[in-house]
Amino acid sequence: MRAVACSALIALTLAPQSASAQKSQYEEYQRMTAASAPVELFELAGEAAWKKRQGPKNASLEQCDLGQGAGVLKGAYAGLPRYFADADRVMDLETRLLHCMMTLQGRSRDEATKRVFGSADQASEMEVLSAYVAGQSHGMPMRPGKDHPKEKAAYLLGQKLFFHRAGPWDFSCASCHGDEGKRIRMSDLPVLYKPQHVQPLMATWPAYRVSTSKIVTLQWRMNDCYRQMRMPEPVFGSDTTVALLTFMTQTAEGVQYRGPAIKR
Amino acid sequence: MAAGPMKMRAALGAGYTDVRVLMSHPMETGQRKTPDGKLVELHFIQNVTVKVNGKTVVESQISQAISRNPVFSFRVKGGAKGDKIEVAWLDNKGETNSTEATIA
Numbered sequence: 115m116r117a118v119a120c121s122a123l124i125a126l127t128l129a130p131q132s133a134s135a136q137k138s139q140y141e142e143y144q145r146m147t148a149a150s151a152p153v154e155l156f157e158l159a160g161e162a163a164w165k166k167r168q169g170p171k172n173a174s175l176e177q178c179d180l181g182q183g184a185g186v187l188k189g190a191y192a193g194l195p196r197y198f199a200d201a202d203r204v205m206d207l208e209t210r211l212l213h214c215m216m217t218l219q220g221r222s223r224d225e226a227t228k229r230v231f232g233s234a235d236q237a238s239e240m241e242v243l244s245a246y247v248a249g250q251s252h253g254m255p256m257r258p259g260k261d262h263p264k265e266k267a268a269y270l271l272g273q274k275l276f277f278h279r280a281g282p283w284d285f286s287c288a289s290c291h292g293d294e295g296k297r298i299r300m301s302d303l304p305v306l307y308k309p310q311h312v313q314p315l316m317a318t319w320p321a322y323r324v325s326t327s328k329i330v331t332l333q334w335r336m337n338d339c340y341r342q343m344r345m346p347e348p349v350f351g352s353d354t355t356v357a358l359l360t361f362m363t364q365t366a367e368g369v370q371y372r373g374p375a376i377k378r
Numbered sequence: 379m380a381a382g383p384m385k386m387r388a389a390l391g392a393g394y395t396d397v398r399v400l401m402s403h404p405m406e407t408g409q410r411k412t413p414d415g416k417l418v419e420l421h422f423i424q425n426v427t428v429k430v431n432g433k434t435v436v437e438s439q440i441s442q443a444i445s446r447n448p449v450f451s452f453r454v455k456g457g458a459k460g461d462k463i464e465v466a467w468l469d470n471k472g473e474t475n476s477t478e479a480t481i482a
Contacts, residue, residue, distance in 0.1 A: 150449035152400045158383040234446065235404060327446040 140300045144378065151376040153245060153322045156237060156329045160246025163239050169219030178214035180207070180247065181259075191251035192371050195268070195360045196259030204259070204268040206359045208333045209351035211243055227350045231334050234327040241329040244320045245374045256316060256371050258363040265360065268353075272361025275354060276307065285343040287358070301378060309365055316366035318375035325378055332359055384477035388463045395457030395481055397428070399450050399465045407442045422470055423448070429464040430454060457481050 167174045180190035181198070195206040201213055208230070215226040232238030259265045279286040290296065291306040304311040320331040336355040340348050348355050382402025389396045401423070408420030420442065428436035435454055454463075459481055466476035 150451075152402075152447040152449055154385045155383050155400050155402050155447060158385060 136300065137302075144376075147324050147378075148376045151322050153249075153329075153374045153376070156242050156245040156322070157249045157374070158246075159237065160242035160244070160249075163243050164246055169215065169221040171218065171220035173218050173220070175211070175214050175218060175243070177218060178211070180210055187247055187250040189251050189254050191248040192254040192256045194258060195265075195356055195363060197262040197264045202264075203353070204262075204264050204356055204360055205351075206332065206356050206363075207244055207247060208240055208331060209356055211240060211247070212351050230350050231331075231337070232328060237329050240333075241320070241331055244331045245329050248320055248371070248374050251371045252373070254371050256363065256366060256369050258360065258367060260364050260367070265364075268357045268360040269364050271353070272357035272359070273307070275358055276361060281343050281345040283344050285345075287339065287343075289343075306362055307365060309367075312362050313366045313369035316363050317369045317371050318373045318377075321373060321375045321377045323377045329374070330377065382475075384465070384475055386463065386465055386477050386479040388457070388461075388479045388481045390457060390459060390481050391453075393456065395454045395461075395463070397450075397452055397454060397463060397465075397479075399477065401448050401450075401467060401475070403447065403467075403469065405442060405444055405446045405448065420470060423467045424470050425468040426450065427466045427468075428452075428454070429466075430457065431462055432464075 163175075165174050165176060177184045179198075179200075180186065181193045181196050182188070182190045191207055194210070195204050197204050198210065198213070200217075205213060212223070212226055215221045216223060229238050230240045232241050260269065276287045277292075279289070286292075287306065290298075290303050294305055296303040304315055306312050306315075319335070320329055322328070323330045333350055333355055336358055337348055337350070340346070384399065384401050386397065386399040388398075403423055404421055405423065406418050406421040408417065410418045412418060422442040423440055423444070426436070426438045426440060427434060436452065440448075450465075457463075461481045462478055463481065464476060464478045466474060468474045
């Protein structure tokens with residue numbers, strides 16, 4: 115038995131590997147890393163950040179309305195992005211958290227966005243809050259707002275931006291995420307306007323990224339994709355980033371949220 | 379960061395208990411350099427101890443080869459609902475942290 119297993123292993127090592135064999139190994143690696151995701155540690159830190167009194171008003175975020183009523187966390191993430199009448203605009207999770215930091219805690223935009231993307235040594239407040247809030251929607255179907263005129267407008271703007279080529283390399287999101295069968299190293303590039311591609315993605319953000327040992331959020335993803343396209347840096351929580359997230363989340367509508375998860 | 383949160387779950391099986399514990403720790407290998415070329419000081423968990431109802435069942439030495447924010451899963455023989463499991467670590471700088479869970 116042992117000899118059989120051994121020779122099978124050698125065959126596996128020596129035979130030139132087909133793309134599908136490599137892919138299944140990569141999927142095995144993903145399955146193994148997912149089993150040991152330390153996401154919960156960040157959710158714990160996020161809970162502490164949610165309850166921490168700070169800012170000029172010395173208030174916590176516990177009364178923040180994420181769309182399901184003040185302080186309601188259960189299912190809140192699964193209902194975002196959506197239109198908020200008090201701000202008169204569509205907001206994703208991080209944009210809404212920033213809004214609450216400014217209104218409830220009285221913090222300035224500059225102060226609250228000073229360090230939105232953290233490092234492996236120290237995750238940012240926004241990152242741990244995102245992990246904590248998103249964790250309360252685990253297992254729920256994602257139902258972003260799509261009936262309000264501004265929600266419809268955000269979807270259409272996001273769709274337009276997705277295909278809009280610009281910048282020194284004349285790139286759009288669709289340059290990498292517009293055709294099937296593309297990949298960067300071993301990572302398949304999902305086609306982000308197709309529900310079957312975008313659903314498994316939207317179901318897993320925010321996530322712990324193994325290669326950088328940190329929590330990554332969707333605002334970070336938008337920011338970093340624009341960086342990779344050599345475009346000007348998008349403003350945190352801007353209409354541009356929210357529109358792209360609205361476009362993708364509405365495309366993924368109905369998928370069961372199973373994050374915060376893990377990325378390579 | 380060193381004494382960041384820990385989280386543990388202990389689930390009872392047929393004659394055994396599955397324990398899964400998460401630890402926050404930078405687990406620096408002493409090989410990594412900062413952007414200005416300085417070595418990042420060696421900083422890693424050396425000992426992990428597991429106790430069930432106060433009795434030590436695992437005493438382990440681990441190395442800097444373990445990843446940042448490590449996760450450990452192990453199976454303890456026996457155990458009963460309500461038993462208290464305690465996991466503690468000690469790192470090379472003498473810092474410690476511990477967490478407890480009750481078998482559910």
